[in-house]
Amino acid sequence: MSDKKSIENFVVRYGQIRDEIAKEMIGQQDVVEHLLLAVIAGGNVLLEGVPGLGKTHLVRTLSKVLSVPFSRIQFTPDLMPADITGTNILVKTEEGNKFQFQPGPLFSSIVLADEINRATPKTQSALLEAMQEHAVTAGGQTRPLDEPYFVLATQNPIEQEGTYPLPEAQLDRFMFKVVVPFPTLDELSEIVDMTVKSQTQHACAVANAQDILEMREIARQVPIAPSVQEYALKLVLATHPELDNSPEISRKYLRFGASPRAAQAMLSAARVRALNQGRYNVAFDDVRYVAYATLRHRLALNFEALTAGEKIDGIIGSLLNLLSPR
Amino acid sequence: MKDIRKALGPVRRKLRCVHLWKGVGYGVLSAGALFLGITICSFIIPIRDQAGLTGIACSSAVFISALVSLLIPVNDMSCARAADVHGLKERAQTALMITENSPMAELLHSDAIDALAQFDCRCIRFPSIKRHCLIAGAAIILATILCLVPNPQEEVLRSAMAFEKTMEEASTQAQTESEKPMSDLSEKDRQELRKLLAELSREISESEDPMDAMLALGEAEQRLEALRERMAGDAVNQLNDVLNDNGLGALAEAMDSGEEQMMEEALESAEADSLYAASQQVSGDMQNMLGAAARAMQSGDISGAAGSLSQLQSAVQAGNFSQLGSASRLLSSLRSSIGSGGQGGNSGGNGQGNSIGNQPGEGVGNGAGPGSTNQAQEGSGQEQAGRRGNADPRYKEGEYESIYDPTRLDASQTEISAQSPQGEGDSMQAQLGPGAGQIGESVPYNQVIFDYADAAVKAADNQNLTAQERSWVNAYFASLTE
Numbered sequence: 001m002s003d004k005k006s007i008e009n010f011v012v013r014y015g016q017i018r019d020e021i022a023k024e025m026i027g028q029q030d031v032v033e034h035l036l037l038a039v040i041a042g043g044n045v046l047l048e049g050v051p052g053l054g055k056t057h058l059v060r061t062l063s064k065v066l067s068v069p070f071s072r073i074q075f076t077p078d079l080m081p082a083d084i085t086g087t088n089i090l091v092k093t094e095e096g097n098k099f100q101f102q103p104g105p106l107f108s109s110i111v112l113a114d115e116i117n118r119a120t121p122k123t124q125s126a127l128l129e130a131m132q133e134h135a136v137t138a139g140g141q142t143r144p145l146d147e148p149y150f151v152l153a154t155q156n157p158i159e160q161e162g163t164y165p166l167p168e169a170q171l172d173r174f175m176f177k178v179v180v181p182f183p184t185l186d187e188l189s190e191i192v193d194m195t196v197k198s199q200t201q202h203a204c205a206v207a208n209a210q211d212i213l214e215m216r217e218i219a220r221q222v223p224i225a226p227s228v229q230e231y232a233l234k235l236v237l238a239t240h241p242e243l244d245n246s247p248e249i250s251r252k253y254l255r256f257g258a259s260p261r262a263a264q265a266m267l268s269a270a271r272v273r274a275l276n277q278g279r280y281n282v283a284f285d286d287v288r289y290v291a292y293a294t295l296r297h298r299l300a301l302n303f304e305a306l307t308a309g310e311k312i313d314g315i316i317g318s319l320l321n322l323l324s325p326r
Numbered sequence: 327m328k329d330i331r332k333a334l335g336p337v338r339r340k341l342r343c344v345h346l347w348k349g350v351g352y353g354v355l356s357a358g359a360l361f362l363g364i365t366i367c368s369f370i371i372p373i374r375d376q377a378g379l380t381g382i383a384c385s386s387a388v389f390i391s392a393l394v395s396l397l398i399p400v401n402d403m404s405c406a407r408a409a410d411v412h413g414l415k416e417r418a419q420t421a422l423m424i425t426e427n428s429p430m431a432e433l434l435h436s437d438a439i440d441a442l443a444q445f446d447c448r449c450i451r452f453p454s455i456k457r458h459c460l461i462a463g464a465a466i467i468l469a470t471i472l473c474l475v476p477n478p479q480e481e482v483l484r485s486a487m488a489f490e491k492t493m494e495e496a497s498t499q500a501q502t503e504s505e506k507p508m509s510d511l512s513e514k515d516r517q518e519l520r521k522l523l524a525e526l527s528r529e530i531s532e533s534e535d536p537m538d539a540m541l542a543l544g545e546a547e548q549r550l551e552a553l554r555e556r557m558a559g560d561a562v563n564q565l566n567d568v569l570n571d572n573g574l575g576a577l578a579e580a581m582d583s584g585e586e587q588m589m590e591e592a593l594e595s596a597e598a599d600s601l602y603a604a605s606q607q608v609s610g611d612m613q614n615m616l617g618a619a620a621r622a623m624q625s626g627d628i629s630g631a632a633g634s635l636s637q638l639q640s641a642v643q644a645g646n647f648s649q650l651g652s653a654s655r656l657l658s659s660l661r662s663s664i665g666s667g668g669q670g671g672n673s674g675g676n677g678q679g680n681s682i683g684n685q686p687g688e689g690v691g692n693g694a695g696p697g698s699t700n701q702a703q704e705g706s707g708q709e710q711a712g713r714r715g716n717a718d719p720r721y722k723e724g725e726y727e728s729i730y731d732p733t734r735l736d737a738s739q740t741e742i743s744a745q746s747p748q749g750e751g752d753s754m755q756a757q758l759g760p761g762a763g764q765i766g767e768s769v770p771y772n773q774v775i776f777d778y779a780d781a782a783v784k785a786a787d788n789q790n791l792t793a794q795e796r797s798w799v800n801a802y803f804a805s806l807t808e
Contacts, residue, residue, distance in 0.1 A: 004429040221430045225420040227407075280434035281420035 010218050010275045014040070016206040020065040023201040025058055026194065027187035034178045034293050035062065035152070037276070040215045041268040043175020044131050044151040046116075046166075046297060053180045055154045059112045066212060067205035068109035068148065075119035077162065081126035088139045101139060106130045109146055109209060113153035117163040124170055127151065131173040148212045168300070175265040176290075177297035222271040224282040229267065231325050232287045236263045238319050239299055249318050253305035258298040266294045284325035292316050330421050330435060333442035334405040340447040341400045341408055349395025351455030353388030358462025360387055365469040372479040372486065412449045414441050493530055493539060496660045500527035503656050508649045511610075515557055519653060522549050530660070536776070537807055539664045544800040547657050551793030554650050561642045565612060572604040581639045589632040598623035601631075611647065612638065658787055662780070779803035
């Protein structure tokens with residue numbers, strides 16, 4: 001159990017990490033915020049955004065600030081599972097030739113799966129075990145991955161040709177789906193300026209793997225009032241169109257709803273956010289804040305919603321307005 | 327935990343005020359609804375002192391609603407939620423829920439107490455009761471408009487109040503009569519008569535409708551008649567005993583025979599002093615009459631003395647005692663006034679007459695009867711009875727049947743006269759005309775049966791019937807009017 005000082009230091013350390021990342025990331029505070037929430041809560045993040053928004057740079061900066069091993073996998077259609085999990089190779093030793101496991105890029109603390117939807121489902125599914133159980137099975141042997149373990153996948157929403165949409169089972173493994181917005185005019189201007197000027201500020205490591213694990217443990221202790229927990233659960237249930245008491249908007253526009261894992265992810269992330277806000281309890285606002293990122297990749301629009309031009313964030317917003325916390 | 331509860335104190339007080347305010351709002355709403363409801367009900371059932379009742383009901387509604395709201399318990403969780411809603415971000419309710427001793431819980435409690443200490447209870451606003459007030463105002467305006475509409479129940483109320491007033495006056499008269507000296511009666515008779523009149527007063531005051539009062543009157547009349555008969559027997563015996571004791575046995579026998587010739591013969595052989603002595607041994611009317619006979623004898627007027635004694639004998643045999651006569655007249659007067667009060671709500675028309683046989687030569691007149699004006703003269707009664715319409719609260723409109731009622735045929739007044747059975751100047755004139763309740767030749771049965779019953783009872787009183795016969799008449803009409 002963490003002592004008071006560690007708990008009180010949580011906000012300080014969190015702020016330090018955020019400030020260091022901000023040195024190299026222009027804007028995108030909301031993306032950074034969600035990324036940090038997921039890292040501390042122990043979840044994976046799916047980043048969706050057009051190329052050139054700094055997704056890879058963000059992850060690289062994060063690994064630098066957290067001073068944990070980082071690996072990047074560029075997903076392509078010909079990428080094989082063994083390419084990412086690792087494989088047994090024949091090596092010559094003094095004792096003779098023998099097979100030795102050569103770890104793949106999954107054996108790292110922060111894994112960037114770039115354009116994950118370009119790989120075949122076979123390769124995509126190779127990530128499942130690593131993402132959920134933080135272990136890799138290859139050659140009949142299961143090997144645990146070092147903690148903290150964090151997969152950050154990106155996908156391009158524009159180029160859909162020759163891509164393989166992620167199956168629902170794999171999407172559900174991501175705690176958040178964060179949409180990376182295009183920078184504002186000021187942010188864009190600052191980014192452009194940065195390319196012609198010599199960068200004066202560089203992010204440096206302010207935390208380590210142990211700190212992340214400790215912060216994760218602290219976050220787990222944050223209490224949640226029954227009414228707040230009930231609100232999160234009702235929100236998840238409200239996304240299920242097949243339930244009798246589900247809202248009209250869910251029945252009308254949703255094909256299926258969020259899984260129980262969504263509720264777990266929502267409350268875990270809300271705990272971290274509460275501490276981040278200097279509170280020692282989860283508030284309704286915390287749940288509402290993380291609801292979009294938690295639910296948007298777990299809900300599927302039906303044909304009627306697609307023809308009506310409905311967006312998943314709009315439906316989540318409607319559900320949040322519909323379910324008044326008080 | 328105790329610290330959290332203590333920190334929630336101001337919130338709890340504020341919530342109590344909010345509850346009180348809400349209660350006032352609901353009370354105002356209830357008051358408006360009650361005002362409207364009572365006003366509507368007043369058109370269906372007669373409501374006495376409607377303004378007072380409405381005032382009490384409305385103020386009670388507001389008070390009770392406010393009191394109940396104030397007494398609604400405000401628990402810690404309600405206070406915590408109220409504070410959380412206004413910016414504490416679920417700190418209070420989470421702190422209230424966490425009971426474990428962990429660093430996180432301690433920090434949470436400390437954080438929540440700090441937040442509550444800085445919490446400004448003014449941000450918990452009083453709910454608006456504007457809508458309640460508007461609805462109540464609309465109800466009050468509607469009720470006020472209804473109050474301006476003529477209410478048929480007001481006439482019923484007026485009739486009921488007039489009936490009560492009549493009963494009260496009748497009760498007072500009976501009570502006053504019972505408190506008179508009654509010096510000419512023996513102690514036993516006096517007590518019995520007082521008891522009779524006191525009970526009559528009580529029963530009349532407790533009667534709920536004219537029939538109850540009439541029944542009480544009938545019973546009182548029966549008891550009075552029984553008293554009269556017993557007193558007459560006692561008086562005859564007493565007179566005989568006194569005359570015999572004074573050596574006037576022959577006179578006593580002559581008086582028993584009732585023939586004046588025999589009395590004159592007996593008086594010729596009697597002495598005036600003996601007769602005077604006999605008069606001193608009796609009291610009241612008997613003493614006066616014997617004394618008058620003795621004085622006539624002393625002056626040599628034997629026939630006058632015989633006349634006095636004859637009148638005495640007949641009065642004694644008939645039980646004509648002045649006090650009983652007074653009581654009897656009172657009962658008759660009450661019957662008339664109650665009968666008229668029950669129909670028209672007008673208790674006017676108390677009769678005036680002389681006591682039966684109180685003084686020689688005075689006639690008997692009974693001027694009692696229903697009517698708004700009543701003129702009575704000595705020895706005769708003349709009354710003009712303007713019949714009023716249906717005002718008895720028991721009457722119900724719609725219960726009509728064709729019944730012939732000559733008093734309601736047309737607007738012309740019909741003058742009838744009736745001969746009084748005894749005395750001089752005993753004619754009774756009544757001018758009967760159509761009243762407000764005239765509705766042509768068809769009148770409700772209920773309206774006329776009381777007139778018939780009243781007339782029959784009066785006729786029975788005037789016809790020198792025995793008590794049993796009068797009782798029979800009373801019972802018959804009582805059964806008809808039940």
